[in-house]
Amino acid sequence: MERVHTLAIQATSDPRFIGEVERASGQQISHCYQCGNCSASCAYTYVYDYPANQIMRLVQLGQKDIVLTSKAIWLCAACQACTTRCPCNIDVAKVMESLRVLSRQEKKVSGRDIQLFYDEFLKLVKRFGRVFETGLLPLFGMKAKKPFTDMDLAPRVIRKGKLGLIPHKVKGRKHVEGIFERFEAYCSRREKDKG
Amino acid sequence: MRIGVFVCQCGTNIAGTVDTEAVARRAMEYADVVYATSYVYTCSEPGQQEIQRRIKEMNLQGVVVAACSPRMHEPTFRRAVERAGLNRYMFEMANIREHVSWISTDKEANTRKAMELVHMAVAKLRFNQPLFSSKVPINKRVLIIGAGVAGIQAALDCSDGGLDVVLVEKNPSIGGKMAQLDKTFPTIDCSSCILGPKMVDISQKENVTLHACSEVESVSGYVGNFKVQIRKKATYVNWNACTGCGECVRKCPSRKAPDPFNEHLATARAINIPFPQAIPKKAAINRDYCLHFTKGKCGVCKKICPVNAIDYDMQDELVSEEVGAIIVATGFDLFDHSVYGEYGGGRYPDVISGLQYERILSASGPFGGHIRRPSNGREPRDIVFIACVGSRDASVGRPYCSGVCCMYIAKQAILTRDHLPDSNCYVFYMDIRSPGKNYDEFVRRAQEEYGVQYIRGRVGKIYPRGDRMVVQGADTLLGIQVEVEADLVVLATGVEASAGAGELAEKLRISYDQYGFYMESHPKLRPVETNTAGVFLAGACQGPKDIPASVAQGSAAAAKVQALFARDAIETDPQVALVNERTCVGCLKCIMVCPFGAIQSKTLRDGSIKAEVLASVCQGCGLCNATCPPKAIQLQHATDNQILAELNILCA
Amino acid sequence: MPVELKPKKTTVAYYQGCSLEQMASEFDVSTRVVCDALGVELVEIPDWSCCGSTPAHSYDPLLSAALSGRNLAIAEQQGFDVVMTPCPGCLKALKGALKVFKDPNKREAFLEILQMPFQGNIQAVSNLQLYFETIGTEAIRNRVTKPLTSLSIVPYYGCLISRPPDFMQFDDPENPISMDRILEALGASVPEFPFKTECCGATYGVTRNEIVGKLTGRILDMANRVGAQAIAVSCPLCQQNLDLRQAQVNRYWRRDFHMPVLYISQFMGLAFGVEPESLGIDKLFVEADSLLDILSREGERDQSVGGKMA
Amino acid sequence: MDQSAASGALVDSIRIIGFLCNWCSYGGADTAGVCRFKQPTDLRVVRVPCTGRVDPLFVAKPLIYGADGVLVSGCHPKDCHYAVGNLYARRRLEVLKNFLSFMGIDQRRFRYTWVSASEGQRWQQVVSEFSETIHAVGPNPLARK
Numbered sequence A: 001m002e003r004v005h006t007l008a009i010q011a012t013s014d015p016r017f018i019g020e021v022e023r024a025s026g027q028q029i030s031h032c033y034q035c036g037n038c039s040a041s042c043a044y045t046y047v048y049d050y051p052a053n054q055i056m057r058l059v060q061l062g063q064k065d066i067v068l069t070s071k072a073i074w075l076c077a078a079c080q081a082c083t084t085r086c087p088c089n090i091d092v093a094k095v096m097e098s099l100r101v102l103s104r105q106e107k108k109v110s111g112r113d114i115q116l117f118y119d120e121f122l123k124l125v126k127r128f129g130r131v132f133e134t135g136l137l138p139l140f141g142m143k144a145k146k147p148f149t150d151m152d153l154a155p156r157v158i159r160k161g162k163l164g165l166i167p168h169k170v171k172g173r174k175h176v177e178g179i180f181e182r183f184e185a186y187c188s189r190r191e192k193d194k195g
Numbered sequence B: 001m002r003i004g005v006f007v008c009q010c011g012t013n014i015a016g017t018v019d020t021e022a023v024a025r026r027a028m029e030y031a032d033v034v035y036a037t038s039y040v041y042t043c044s045e046p047g048q049q050e051i052q053r054r055i056k057e058m059n060l061q062g063v064v065v066a067a068c069s070p071r072m073h074e075p076t077f078r079r080a081v082e083r084a085g086l087n088r089y090m091f092e093m094a095n096i097r098e099h100v101s102w103i104s105t106d107k108e109a110n111t112r113k114a115m116e117l118v119h120m121a122v123a124k125l126r127f128n129q130p131l132f133s134s135k136v137p138i139n140k141r142v143l144i145i146g147a148g149v150a151g152i153q154a155a156l157d158c159s160d161g162g163l164d165v166v167l168v169e170k171n172p173s174i175g176g177k178m179a180q181l182d183k184t185f186p187t188i189d190c191s192s193c194i195l196g197p198k199m200v201d202i203s204q205k206e207n208v209t210l211h212a213c214s215e216v217e218s219v220s221g222y223v224g225n226f227k228v229q230i231r232k233k234a235t236y237v238n239w240n241a242c243t244g245c246g247e248c249v250r251k252c253p254s255r256k257a258p259d260p261f262n263e264h265l266a267t268a269r270a271i272n273i274p275f276p277q278a279i280p281k282k283a284a285i286n287r288d289y290c291l292h293f294t295k296g297k298c299g300v301c302k303k304i305c306p307v308n309a310i311d312y313d314m315q316d317e318l319v320s321e322e323v324g325a326i327i328v329a330t331g332f333d334l335f336d337h338s339v340y341g342e343y344g345g346g347r348y349p350d351v352i353s354g355l356q357y358e359r360i361l362s363a364s365g366p367f368g369g370h371i372r373r374p375s376n377g378r379e380p381r382d383i384v385f386i387a388c389v390g391s392r393d394a395s396v397g398r399p400y401c402s403g404v405c406c407m408y409i410a411k412q413a414i415l416t417r418d419h420l421p422d423s424n425c426y427v428f429y430m431d432i433r434s435p436g437k438n439y440d441e442f443v444r445r446a447q448e449e450y451g452v453q454y455i456r457g458r459v460g461k462i463y464p465r466g467d468r469m470v471v472q473g474a475d476t477l478l479g480i481q482v483e484v485e486a487d488l489v490v491l492a493t494g495v496e497a498s499a500g501a502g503e504l505a506e507k508l509r510i511s512y513d514q515y516g517f518y519m520e521s522h523p524k525l526r527p528v529e530t531n532t533a534g535v536f537l538a539g540a541c542q543g544p545k546d547i548p549a550s551v552a553q554g555s556a557a558a559a560k561v562q563a564l565f566a567r568d569a570i571e572t573d574p575q576v577a578l579v580n581e582r583t584c585v586g587c588l589k590c591i592m593v594c595p596f597g598a599i600q601s602k603t604l605r606d607g608s609i610k611a612e613v614l615a616s617v618c619q620g621c622g623l624c625n626a627t628c629p630p631k632a633i634q635l636q637h638a639t640d641n642q643i644l645a646e647l648n649i650l651c652a
Numbered sequence C: 001m002p003v004e005l006k007p008k009k010t011t012v013a014y015y016q017g018c019s020l021e022q023m024a025s026e027f028d029v030s031t032r033v034v035c036d037a038l039g040v041e042l043v044e045i046p047d048w049s050c051c052g053s054t055p056a057h058s059y060d061p062l063l064s065a066a067l068s069g070r071n072l073a074i075a076e077q078q079g080f081d082v083v084m085t086p087c088p089g090c091l092k093a094l095k096g097a098l099k100v101f102k103d104p105n106k107r108e109a110f111l112e113i114l115q116m117p118f119q120g121n122i123q124a125v126s127n128l129q130l131y132f133e134t135i136g137t138e139a140i141r142n143r144v145t146k147p148l149t150s151l152s153i154v155p156y157y158g159c160l161i162s163r164p165p166d167f168m169q170f171d172d173p174e175n176p177i178s179m180d181r182i183l184e185a186l187g188a189s190v191p192e193f194p195f196k197t198e199c200c201g202a203t204y205g206v207t208r209n210e211i212v213g214k215l216t217g218r219i220l221d222m223a224n225r226v227g228a229q230a231i232a233v234s235c236p237l238c239q240q241n242l243d244l245r246q247a248q249v250n251r252y253w254r255r256d257f258h259m260p261v262l263y264i265s266q267f268m269g270l271a272f273g274v275e276p277e278s279l280g281i282d283k284l285f286v287e288a289d290s291l292l293d294i295l296s297r298e299g300e301r302d303q304s305v306g307g308k309m310a
Numbered sequence D: 001m002d003q004s005a006a007s008g009a010l011v012d013s014i015r016i017i018g019f020l021c022n023w024c025s026y027g028g029a030d031t032a033g034v035c036r037f038k039q040p041t042d043l044r045v046v047r048v049p050c051t052g053r054v055d056p057l058f059v060a061k062p063l064i065y066g067a068d069g070v071l072v073s074g075c076h077p078k079d080c081h082y083a084v085g086n087l088y089a090r091r092r093l094e095v096l097k098n099f100l101s102f103m104g105i106d107q108r109r110f111r112y113t114w115v116s117a118s119e120g121q122r123w124q125q126v127v128s129e130f131s132e133t134i135h136a137v138g139p140n141p142l143a144r145k
């Protein structure tokens, strides 16, 4: 996402957003005093479009659009370094996680390939009950239009006999599928209650 | 009784959310009220005159002022009614500001509440009795606990005013933290050059009794007449004899004793004089390291001492002192940074505290004033300072700002660039707090003249790479992560309450906040007083403070003591317990509960036993009153009848 | 060598998770061997299913909780009160499920989606926690027959094992020491390693492998600098990034790392005298032959010393 | 002068008595006021030198005669201006608390707590929570109005 030049604060700020994030994450966003420790500790600051402390700041300013379309929230690896060191006891990783969930709910996901990978992963779990890496990688590669991702590794992995060629099917996979279905039903009900 | 009611508007402070006129009108309906009005600023000069005028005009016998907290102006108004000829206890206050107008904007509810509070005050006042205080003589000696710069200043000011001073210091020497500092901001004066003469003064004043290596054991009594027990810890050296020649120190074979004065960057001998300018300059033995005590051999110091001062059999000694006032100046301790795992948790020798760096900079320090790395003794080239370590950090339970560290790292960076012109200094900070006179200019100079790099952001992690340290932080102004390779990292470790502050407070019966800093009586208007009469505060024991502020408070506390001692006697508070001998059954339960030993038993001529209160000892807590089965002992001005009268209003 | 059993046998439910079934099969194998040697009986949760890992969590913590809830509920039905998983990702999911279950605002939705009886009377621990807290380093030391005396090994914990601290409730978040102590008990020397918990790139292996290249490279470099001959890990993802992707790292940084990365259980097995093949050492991408050589030479010397003494 | 805002339908009829010691909690309540911390208006404060002065009768009588709640607040343990007054108070009032139910009074109508002079925020919290509790318990059925 392009960096904004002038932020017309009233025009772009959504005050309800702060509350949404606080509810979803259980964290008090106003406690952040912008020390930057999260960004200092985050191994991914260099690939983020907005470093973690700026994400926090943007939330404080109610900048829903910028935050939910940011790449940063999808590049966060949930490593907890920020959470462990935040002097204000904010679980920053939890905030990032909640932002990913909100971003998905609001259909604003920017990290398309990451989301794609996650989606393929979950599809396999839903179908077989377990993940099946041999299937996952090429599937992901094709859909993300990066067919050669990790192709260099594939022969070595197969040589070590580490990738099974047949997916393991869990006996209770119907139950696992049921979990997904009930979860989706629950979500759409929650959606309706809100709307 | 003829009662007058004055409802204060306090400008709009009260009138904004309370209908003061209506409160006054309603007051006219209460029993015995013959006059009621609302007034704009009751505590102002005209306001007080108005009260006095009405007392005379209306022949009032009691007055109620409904205004701010009685903790604020009760004494003001008591004096006012007294000037008009009433007894000062024929007065009551209703708090309709702090407890009403400021906590809710619901004008109707507030007004109703104010009316009830006024009604309660009137109801109580109807049972008030004139009370008269007696006078007790003041013991014009002052005890000062803690001999850092604040305590020293207070002691010198009191001594100059002709008072006898008892100064108690727990360390072997006076001087406190300031004695450990190299130079001082914002002028870069040499710390020991400006503190040294004051320390010497202390030792030369005839009216100052110094107890070093001593702590307060217990305190009893009350303003004007405290009794204090002081424990003088055994030093195993007879200080009356010791001349401080240092012969013993040079010859002592036990060289690995801790050296707290040098913040453990060096070691000391088992027998030691903490630093050359120490006052008193006397040797003391650390028995945990002395071979005589640990192994039963050696005895070198005893053999060598030219004045035969060594005394291995010395015991702690308890001395009693009687004083009329107490100044507490116990200062602060430094936050222990080992809780910061991300900064190495104290494992890295080249990651040090601010005070350790002062010792490194100091000519009397472990490296003779040459800046060296503790790990290998080499001169550092890149030095990183990190602000707010153990301050402004809720995750380590220290959310407050330590106030002095922004300034001391600016000072240390300047001194570093002075000592080592080829060095590079970096400061990681969140905000720069430099509000004193010439303070911000000082910090600007560090940046403009001395080229210190200030980086706005906190540090996430410090780790060794090779023999250097990598400081990984953020520059939030740029929005990126930054790394600095450093030879030495100085943590601006924050200020916390001194060890044992809580226990001392309990002995003195003064309050402290959740961090252990002592509570002043009023944050703006009574900054060096406590809630216990006769006990005053000075310096960093009350909260983080720099030297100018500590000295100012030392002088202020001394002035308060002088004002107290300007009188020969003080009036006792007549709000004490009183026994009704007719109803007292002599069970003596009251004696058991009185925390101050203020009640004794006496036998009447008919042989019956009765309780008797020593008015000068009673502190007016009312425990006895609540305990007494036949309610024979009553706390004046808070009797059962008075409190029940207030409650009756609310039960109506 | 016959495996001695501890007198009192500990039995725990075992959740291996998807990675240990395939890519990290040697972690599974070695964990089973080592636990057996230490007298811990591992009972695989019957018909377990995937915990959903990061994808489920980023979808909705509730989904993640329900997926893990299934495995917990099965273990609970089987009468277990502890489930051990060697994968920190799975552990996070299992603990997350317990947390959701204990949250009165979420319990109802959780149970509705799960549709299985569940009391929540079960605890989830990592293999390290089991070794360090339940078994103890003393018992581990006693079991050592071939100490790793001549090896210098750094432990790499990864970011999840002890963080966030109040959630994981195990070891120190900044400077964990459990693996250090275990390695020391095995006889290895353990240099101070400042990157014990630096993130290795986690799941970005697949989607952004240049990130992994950079982050993993830092870790390998630091291990190299402090003189380590090998890295011990306890996470399949860390192992994959450090071992399988070491070649990618070398390309990214133009370096020539050749640093064996073994699971802690493999080191334990070696020190307990288990044959390398039974520990899946041959499954590593960066071969550990050099280590094995050092160890066997060491073993011979020991024996000759022992011989003289006898 | 009866209809007050939406803050609670029962606001008007609820009356809570607070016994605050002069040194700590009264100061804490002042601090809360000085900081303008918003609080419910149901509380009427009686200033006592020490919670040790509070006779159990002072608590029981209003509850029998119709007050809706009684709050006693003093210094934190060990921080008492009179050394141990608050400990006596606690012992005495604990006993009383157990007696309340015999007298047909809901125990929730009485609370004993500690607030220091610096804890304005804590005072706000204590008052708000206690008022909420009393509103939930409802007006005192013994009220003789």
Ligand SMILES: Cc1cc2nc3c(=O)[nH]c(=O)nc-3n(C[C@H](O)[C@H](O)[C@H](O)COP(=O)(O)OP(=O)(O)OC[C@H]3O[C@@H](n4cnc5c(N)ncnc54)[C@H](O)[C@@H]3O)c2cc1C
Pocket (backbone or CB within 6 Å): B145, B146, B147, B148, B149, B150, B151, B168, B169, B170, B171, B174, B175, B176, B177, B178, B181, B183, B184, B185, B186, B214, B215, B216, B329, B330, B331, B332, B333, B334, B354, B355, B358, B404, B408, B411, B498, B500, B504, B538, B539, B540, B541, B545, B546, B547, B548, B550
């Ligand atoms: C690294 C560093 C650098 C600083 N640099 C500067 C500077 O350049 N300029 C500046 O203005 N300020 C500076 N300060 C602040 C300065 O140190 C303090 O303002 C000052 O020391 C406060 O003086 P004090 O007397 O209140 O406390 P202290 O200096 O702490 O003295 C208290 C004394 O009381 C004694 N004591 C404690 N408890 C007891 C007890 N129970 N019984 C008896 N005695 C007791 C202690 O042993 C000590 O001697 C610096 C602080 C630090 C940490």
Ligand SMILES: Cc1cc2nc3c(=O)[nH]c(=O)nc-3n(C[C@H](O)[C@H](O)[C@H](O)COP(=O)(O)OP(=O)(O)OC[C@H]3O[C@@H](n4cnc5c(N)ncnc54)[C@H](O)[C@@H]3O)c2cc1C
Pocket (backbone or CB within 6 Å): B524
């Ligand atoms: C907008 C504003 C808000 C503030 N808010 C706060 C706050 O909330 N809290 C706080 O702690 N501080 C606050 N302050 C600071 C506070 O006002 C000062 O700390 C305080 O007023 C200083 O008191 P003073 O007696 O030293 O000086 P002043 O209040 O200035 O009093 C000096 C007096 O001396 C008189 N005088 C001057 N020259 C002569 C002369 N030659 N001969 C005779 N008389 C003379 C003046 O007329 C005046 O009456 C605020 C300041 C400002 C500007």
Ligand code: SF4
Pocket (backbone or CB within 6 Å): A031, A032, A033, A034, A035, A036, A037, A038, A039, A052, A053, A056, A082, A085, A086, A087, A088, A090, A092
């Ligand atoms: S570490 Fe915490 S306080 Fe600091 S910027 Fe990040 S979220 Fe804000």
Ligand code: SF4
Pocket (backbone or CB within 6 Å): A038, A041, A042, A043, A044, A045, A052, A075, A076, A077, A078, A079, A080, A081, A082, A083, A092, A093, A096
């Ligand atoms: S949890 Fe996410 S934001 Fe926080 S440090 Fe790790 S990667 Fe960065």
Ligand code: SF4
Pocket (backbone or CB within 6 Å): B008, B009, B010, B011, B013, B014, B040, B041, B042, B043, B044, B067, B068, B069, B073, B097
């Ligand atoms: S008496 Fe109190 S309330 Fe009235 S004007 Fe003075 S300060 Fe304000």
Ligand code: SF4
Pocket (backbone or CB within 6 Å): B237, B241, B242, B243, B244, B245, B246, B247, B248, B249, B282, B283, B304, B305, B306, B307, B308, B309, B310
């Ligand atoms: S004890 Fe004796 S030798 Fe030691 S300093 Fe004192 S006088 Fe000198």
Ligand code: SF4
Pocket (backbone or CB within 6 Å): B251, B252, B253, B254, B270, B271, B285, B289, B290, B291, B292, B293, B297, B298, B299, B300, B301, B302
């Ligand atoms: S007796 Fe103790 S203090 Fe004296 S010289 Fe020997 S070791 Fe040192």
Ligand code: SF4
Pocket (backbone or CB within 6 Å): B387, B388, B389, B391, B392, B400, B401, B402, B403, B404, B405, B406, B407, B431, B432, B433, B492, B494
């Ligand atoms: S004075 Fe400066 S360094 Fe010290 S705590 Fe305050 S802001 Fe931080």
Ligand code: SF4
Pocket (backbone or CB within 6 Å): B579, B583, B584, B585, B586, B587, B588, B589, B590, B591, B610, B611, B627, B628, B629, B630, B631, B632, B633
């Ligand atoms: S408790 Fe009351 S009755 Fe008993 S001795 Fe004391 S004053 Fe007399």
Ligand code: SF4
Pocket (backbone or CB within 6 Å): B576, B577, B593, B594, B595, B596, B597, B598, B599, B613, B617, B618, B619, B620, B621, B622, B623, B624, B625, B635
């Ligand atoms: S009021 Fe009673 S208990 Fe309290 S000090 Fe006085 S005599 Fe003692």
